[in-house]
Amino acid sequence: MSQLQQRKDDHLRICLEEEVDSGTTAGFAELRLEYDALPEIDLDDVDLSVEFLGKTLKAPILIGSMTGGSDWAGTLNVRIARVAAKFGLGMALGSQRAMLKHPDTTRSFAVRDEAPELPLLLGNIGAVQLNYGVTHNDLNTLVESVKADGLFFHLNPLQEAIQPEGDTRFKDLLSKMKEAMEAMPFPCLVKEVGAGISERSARKLAQLPLAAIEASGVGGTSWARVEGYRAEPNSSFATLGERLKGFGIPTTQAIQHCRNAFPNRPVIGSGGIRTGTDVALSIALGADIAALARPVLEAASQSEEALEQFFHSLLHELRVICFCTGARNIQELRNVRVLRA
Ligand SMILES: Cc1cc2nc3c(=O)[nH]c(=O)nc-3n(C[C@H](O)[C@H](O)[C@H](O)COP(=O)(O)O)c2cc1C
Known part of the structure; x- marks a missing residue:
């Protein structure tokens, strides 16, 4: 097993066995949505579907970038893809860097054949890899070889700085990202990995x-x-x-920073989203859809059925919240008032 594959399996194991929460609040507990005792709609009227990157999702949910690159990761990706397809949700793959060094790992990311109905599949690579020799041709290969609909570039300076072998040369990245994105024939997206996007970062991006x-x-x-x-x-x-586990921008603030800097482009809320209420609050704060990572890993590591059950109850909660705030659809949910708890 290569160093990259070993690292991927270490990440999965640590996320499943250790306490890996940031220990600080995402901000959802301090907020609530305005309840409407007279919503004037039927529960059955609630429509959770959204258009995102030209695709229709049955609910405003993306399964966050997580895995691929080892046999274990491949098994998890297939389970995740099947459930995402069944529920009509988007799915993002974990970093595909392993594919460039070890092309035989491609099969652990190539989930389309196992889940042909999957409405949206997004690839993933560390943006910093543009400073470590990843070429435009490589980026095309990542997307084409798994038939993805677009590519996430992740930004993770904090994570890289806490690895002895970390890739910490972030100089001149913005211009390299611009060049790469202008050359790509598919949609490009950017994400952090759980330390958040500040107003300043969002404006640069x-x-x-x-x-x-x-x-x-x-x-x-x-x-x-x-x-x-x-x-x-x-x-x-x-x-x-341990010291820096909570360093960064809390999710509720990061969503608003992204919305302010991207008034007319889609924003995905993520980082500590655990319930249908968190999804609804993210949308009312300005996100178009929400992404969840670790809770999906936890359920998927048990079984496909456990993951189905997880999404069944999450979407049930989201539907009830829409009903009880008088929001017929996700567009109307965006206009529901957010109050201090
Ligand atoms: C096991 C695991 C692996 C992850 N791997 C990646 C990755 O390869 N690329 C990436 O951009 N983010 C990766 N992430 C970060 C998530 O996409 C997400 O941004 C972060 O975990 C915060 O969301 P959460 O609190 O719902 O887990 C990973 C998360 C988990 C739990």
Whole structure:
């Protein structure tokens, strides 16, 4: 097994076995949606479907970028893809960097054949890899070889800085991302990995020809903390992971920063989204759809049925919230008032 494959399996194991939460709030607990005792709609009228990147999703949900690159990851990806297809949700793949070094790992990402009805599949690569030799041709290969509909570039300076082998040369990345995105024939997206997009970052990113941006704020899985667990016990990396686990922009703020900088482009809310209420609050704060990562991994690692059950209850909750706020659809949910709890 290569170093990259080993790292991927370490990440999966740590996320399933250790306490990897950021330990700080995403901000949802401090907010609530205005309840409407006279919604003047039928529960059955509620329509959760949305258009996103030209595709129809049956609910405003993306399964966040997570995995691929090892046999275990491949098994999880197939389970996730099948459930996403069944529920009409989007799916993002984990970093496909392994594919460039070890093309035989492509099969662990290529889920389309297992789930032909999947409405939206997005690829993923670290933006910093543009400073480490990844070419435009490579980016095309990542998307084409798995028949993806677009590509996420993830930004993760905090995560990279907490790895002894981290890729920390982030200089001049904005212009390289611009060049790459202008050359790509498919939609390009940007995301963080759980430390969030600030107003300043969002304004810089708004200069790019991005199809959408994912906030991925603090409040859920902390990648500083995950890398801390991978480090030598008692090393300064281990200490740093624990100290900086909550460093970044809380999700509720990151969503609003992205919406302000991207007034006319889709925003994905993510980072610590755990319930239908969190999804609804994200949308009322300005997101178009919401992405969930670790809860999906936890359910998928049990079974396909467990993941179906997870989405069944999440969407049930979201539907009830729409009903009880008088929102007939996701567009109307965006206009529901958000109050301090
Ligand atoms: C097991 C696991 C692997 C992940 N791998 C990636 C990745 O390869 N690329 C990426 O952009 N984000 C990756 N993420 C980050 C998530 O997409 C997400 O931004 C972050 O975990 C916060 O969401 P959560 O609190 O719902 O987990 C991963 C998350 C998990 C849980």
